[in-house]
Amino acid sequence: MFQEPDYRENLSLKLSEVLDDICVNERMVMRRRRNYMLQETISNMMHKFTGTNIIEYNLGSQSEGTTTRGLGSDLDILFCMHDYNIIEDWSEWEHDKKNYLMIHDENTTPGYCFLQLLRTDEPLPVTVILDEDHIIDRKGRILLKNTMINILLDGDSQQHGPSIALEGQHGSTDRDIVIALPCKTWPQSASGWLQRQGISRWPTQEMRRYAASTGCFVVPTGSKVSEYPELEWRISTSLPERCLMVNLNITEIRCYVLLKMILKSFLNPQKEINISSFMCKTVLLHCIQNTETSVWKDNNLYTCLTYCLLELHSCVQNECCSHFIIPENNVMAGQFTAETKHELSRNICELIQDDGQGLLSIDIDDFSQRLQVKLNMIPHGVYYFISSLKIYEHVLTNGYINIARRTSVCHGFILKKIHNQNLGIIKQFVGKLMTFSDNGKILHHAAFKFLSSFLFTTYGSILASSSIGVNNQLSPEALVLLSAGLNSDISSSRLKLASVFYSTGDIEKAELIVRHTEQQYYSNPVLPMCSCLKKVYTVTAEFKRVCGEQSEDCIKHITAFCVTFIQKEINCVPQELQYEMFRSTQDDMIQRHRNKDCWMDWAVVDSLPFLHFLQYKIYSHLQRHQDQQEALGKLIRTIITNEDLGHRDTALNILGQCMEQENKPQQALKCYLLSLQQRARNNAANFHICKLISGLLVNQ
Template sequence: MFQEPDYRENLSLMLSEVLHDIGVNERIVMRRRRGYMLMETMRNITCRLTDLNGTIYYLGSQSEGTTTIGLDSDIDILFCNHDVNLIQDWSEWEHGKLNCLMIQDENTTPGYCFLQLLRHDEPLPVTVIPDEHHITDRRGRILYKNTMINQFLQGAQQQHGPSIAEQGQPEFCDRDMVIAYPCKSWSQSAIGWLHRQGIGRWPTQEMRRYAARTGCFVVPTGSKVSEYPELEWRLSTSLTERYLMFNLNITQIRCYVLLKMILKSFLNPGDEINISSFMCKTVILQCIENTESGIWKDNNLFTCLTYCLLELHSCVQNDCCSHFIIPENNLMAGQFTAETKHELSKNICELIQNDRQWLLSIDIDYLGPRLQVKLNRVPPAVYYFPSSFEMYEHVLTLGNVNIAIIIRKNHKVVLNHLHNKNIRTMKQYIGKLMTFSDNGNRLEHTAFKLLAPFLFTTYGSILASSSIAENNQVSPQAVLWLSAGLNSDISSSRLKSASVFYSTGDKGESQLILKTHRNPKILFPFPRFTYCRPPKSVPLERGTSKI
């Protein structure tokens, strides 16, 4: 199957060049991943500073780098709430915690489970319904309803399956927030995947070991074909899936991006979602597992794409797209009607039979017109396309703005948490934050360097206000802390410092602070930044809690 005519090889190379130009290349993929992993790290540092018992993960196409500007993918966020202890065996029960037993029996859809509420003082089931989020089933078990997600909806937010959808501002992506609970151990229904071996020996044993260590989640949504849609919770292996996507080569990523462009252009008209991008991800992971790794090269991209379309067509024909890690979970169960199935099957067949013609009609990121220019069908002067460098600058700028927004939000969260607390608590917060500089990994080091200066400036302002109120002077400690945070952003830190001295009548020092040259790029961690450590002359009290 993979011995193709020269025109397919040439088309594959041209298509790879076009995808490179629109941002599907190693440089931009890695830039997207580093940016979202940094934002994830910053938000989790803030969770620890504010004693929030949860972990935030950025998932999906944006964090994987498997999107383009034109695809306009949502930002998928998962908040893992550690207040609940999910167990599959009674030996995993923990005293004093909110424990729930995962139940998978003849009444649950494959890939889903019920959550039975257990007592916190001894390993026994609860016998009295505590609130409206629980219900008693026919066997007398107190089960946790997945409709609990409704209590988190605010304002213009909407529920989309297990997620809370929030529309982004103009030029920014929409966000989907999923609330999840962590499983105590790897799901029993996914054990078989840990020992499965494909033709290309992919995923590797290292990837499977990572999956077993990382575990999985449950998210509040039931199957479309379930008899108990309000009681079922879906098993999620999101972290393992993200790790697998991080280990794809650039040809495999390009193939996945093309599949999503096909969905948006031909198979999902308007706002209708017949086939989800997650189904496409499942299809390409299955194709990678069932083929030799040597075929996934740029000069074979079109053939790999055709193979994926054939696999997708088979899924539609059989009404079955098996979850990559939990094969018993059919992602297409109840997804579309017989009429829609016939239409989808016909459309996919036309895409396969019409060969390259449909590629030329994809308008997303001007992929079709770009390909026509590459194939010399039209002269370059007919169209103007942003260069690869311009595309990178756009992604870089948007990524930097997103990072700046997260820094601002995190600072606001910390300040709200400190409301009505004394100055000693502020110093303890900075002490906690320092542990990420002293003991953290590279991402935590970078996150610290971005978050800390804002707290330094705030702490310096508090000390300055106190000393000015006492003797109309700025104390040496306040000056040191203000200086440590002076270059945290373009203007606000300098304005704060200048206003401190202006309030004491020292206009000369205020002018000096405002006139001092600075590099406006220091806010962003890519490609480089400057940073001031906290003043050594001021004793810093470390937080006593373990981070």
């Protein structure tokens, strides 16, 4: 086959078919992009709500749609800190901002800069060192060190250059967090790119105008060949680069995916990053700019790939790969030794000269076997391949879980923000959120639908708690808000409303809601969702099927978030659960993580055990003893058999109190001891045990 005159066109078409089979196609690319842009918008809505001066950007292969299941690309999240103002011209200085002047001189590497601290009251340099994050250089300038990234490092993260690597929970993507500072103007070092145009008239003038309007970032990392690695900041044009990538056609995207498969299979097989995917992206963009647009078609894919490999080989040989937008920045500078260079050069040459034979050795996504079947080198049926439908379902499931997790995390951040605020401030926050969503942007409207339901429920529950504390009544305003938030997910907001009705003594309404919620929960493939803990959840085939068939709105019908009450909602919480708000002694507090464990001041319980616990309490009030015992049995079975409980310790604590009410102190004590096995510190079980033993001694 490889000796036929038209083998290149035939191979190109077969490569395109294989990539289509593993979901590198227009449909999947667009779905990936929407999922990650929606997550980005949800996060930024949260930042707007809480008043943090940060904007998040989802960048890299996941958000571009230029990856596959087998490549396992991370998600790059850039946190832009808008408290800072990075300037290249004194006219850009702003009053009361953290102003820094970009310094380019003989000591800075091309594409990098120093940041000189300026005064906040007038456009003049600061002359006195303020803290350990700054240093004075030989010219008397106060420069910012790039070690500010350390503020985000904790026990669960690792630093890689300018980014912090965070391992994703099961079903969600690993993340690289990058801290960035904004420069509103287009960098002078990239000014030539705005006028430069290649053979294909690509990038277009519209793309260049967009690039110029976005400005740039500086990120905290120095060049590998710098004499001052702790002082240098790299100039980043991430947003223009994202714009370029989302404007590639499907053949260009497939070529990039093939480059990354080759990179992982042959050039960096042991995960030693000699050549990065960013270098491959840079090579691709140069090749696109220097060829006619008509070249980049499916029947020419292999030729395009060969052209990119030739360009990559030239870069390795010269140890120079010019940044696409800032050409003076050599992104290969200091990347590999002479020995590594020789090995890389040899490997790339072999790939170029073997007329596609090397592609038959790529194991990622069963690429080799799929291609051999397409080329009739092996018969159909010899290998079992995951179908395109299953891959599509998997990718969408992963994307939807990420959206749900992002919603849960953002809701948690908002709860931390409003935990100690008065009602007036919370009302202002909700109004601010409404303004953010009402701007006509489709993604903003979609993000608002995900986040607002939880906020309406929380705000309504806070108002309800206040009115219950005054006259044991549910105020009309609270009921409106609680009703508006019912569709946050399949259970948590509904159970909150049921808990509110239970707390006001409206038992019939509480029973109706709980009964309906139970019916919905057991008739759908529900995935629990909690941002408090790292938890591996069981994702069923039925859950994946629903994700593959429906839009992201289905998340609300197949996820069950934890039910969370902050202390301002205490009058809406059954007494048995209120103890969870006061779980920590002074000694326990020392064992808590300052940021991650603030939920321990709240009452947080998985939806399913809380549902059955509410049933138990409701049927007790209604004197439906058989139903009450059935509910107790369901609660016990849920705790014993359900592997997906995130807060099993809390579920055991409320079960223990049910056992006390059943006059079964031994079983109650067993529940509390099992709870302590789940969480030895910061556990209300310690209080329950003392209370139980004290009661037994008094009775004796």
